[in-house]
Amino acid sequence: MPELTITSPLGPLTLVEHNDALTNLLWRNTRSNNRTQLLSAAKEELDNYFKGKLTRFSVPLTVAGTQFQQTVCKSIAEIPYGKTSTYGEISKLLQSSPRAIGNACGKNPLPIIIPCHRIIGANGTLTGYNGRRGINAKAFLLKLEKS
Structure with missing residues (x-):
């Protein structure tokens, strides 16, 4: 599964993609740099969120769990x-x-x-x-x- 670690005001965050959807945002640095189109889009959205320019995320998500x-x-x-x-x-x-x-x-x-x-x-x-x-x-x- 592709992963991308980004910097944020809260420290490093790792984004995880599976089957063309974002599946996890991890509160740690995995030092991953698999820059897919989706992970790049998610990074850009998070950057804009932290700048106060984005109020709703639009990247495709898959939520695992019950x-x-x-x-x-x-x-x-x-x-x-x-x-x-x-x-x-x-x-x-x-x-x-x-x-x-x-x-x-x-x-x-x-x-x-x-x-x-x-x-x-x-x-x-x-x-x-x-x-x-x-x-x-x-x-x-x-x-x-x-x-």
Whole structure:
């Protein structure tokens, strides 16, 4: 599977492609440089996102996981740029529990692109994030989207 490691304000990120779709965004440097057309497009979109010029990603995605995890990711992808939702709100929408939503968010294979950072606690607190820098990364991304 082609991989491309890019630099970002949150540190190195590795993009993984499989069957002409982006499948993973990893919070680490694999020192990969397989620059396919798709990975180049994903890099450009992420660069523009971090510059505040892109509010919705358009590269093709494939989300692995259970049907429930895929449904949660699809719901999260619909949260508009600069907005947030709570685990409880998503759980009501999907007729599930907030904890199940949190668990699915923790397994999101495409953080940032599928914006699980936009999910916050019921009282507005920043809770849980699967990024390398955890809550600090979540706070950074939310601040970026508010500016």
